[in-house]
Amino acid sequence: MFGFLKILAANVAKGPSTDPFPFVESPAPKRFRGKVRLNPALCVGCAICRHVCAGGAIHIAGRPDGSGYDFTLWHNTCALCGLCGHYCPTxxxxxxxxxxxxxxxxxxxxxxxxxxxxxLACEGCGEHIRPLPSALTGRIYADNDVDEAHLARLCPQCRQLETALHLGRNGHEDHKRA
Amino acid sequence: MKKLIATLSARSPWLYRINAGSCNGCDVELLTTACIPRYDVERLGCKYCGSPRHADIVLITGPLTARVKDKVLRVWDEIPEPKVTVAVGICPVSGGVFRGGYSIEGPLDKYLPIDINVPGCPPRPQAIIEGVIKARDVWRARIGG
Structure with missing residues (x-):
């Protein structure tokens, strides 16, 4: 008959289970998907985030003077699905x-x-390009003995030429092994 | 006497929900905010009511589909002034993932004056509580309580 006293005592000992949010800050769980953040030092403007965005929240537009591009993400239409971050190569x-x-x-x-x-201007031809972040060049040229920092500041065409010349001089890693 | 009522009622705005074609995600979060003791919006003096004529703060979810548009506007008109309109979720704010659909009339602010936006898909119950608090402040300023 007095079994409820045990539950009562346990509940009193446990304290209130209500989240005291408006009076105390409420931290989000560890893997909570809140507002999207961009680290502009790593962004290469590939626009895969814009392509996969369900809500059409991302806008990427180059400046007419070629000085760079603007990345805009409107939180009011972002569905917080996290696909942009999942597909972001950098x-x-x-x-x-x-x-x-x-x-x-x-x-x-x-x-x-x-x-x-x-x-920045390409070191080869002077065209305005987005230099590759080191996180990306590190992955691309992981097995090659090249000057990554220099290649990162070249446009794709100049980079292709530079890499081909380098291979012509030194031979490919695979060929050396064979 | 009138001032006393205004002072007292300023402490407890009543909430009303309108589903303007929502997927039910935000409605579940609104329900969670009110009905489970973990969030419990009644701590703030707020209470869901069943009739628009008793409401002070109206929470609208959904992208305003063509089918419910007239009904939503009619129900919204029933709510006595001064009222505060809160858009809950990204759909009423911008159309969200449904924007541009053939049956979508929104965003809601084309038809109604919105006061507070709570984007999210769905927003966290705490975010809804934060929105209700901001709406309450707007409402207090409006009734001068």
Missing amino acids: GAISMSSDWHSAHPQTEKYDWCERHFVPF
């Missing part, structure tokens, strides 16, 4: 744990992730 896009999304209507169109990624 890991530039990640999901933060920031879940604070309530904002007044006046800030509706400012609720964006905006970044400008600058272009």
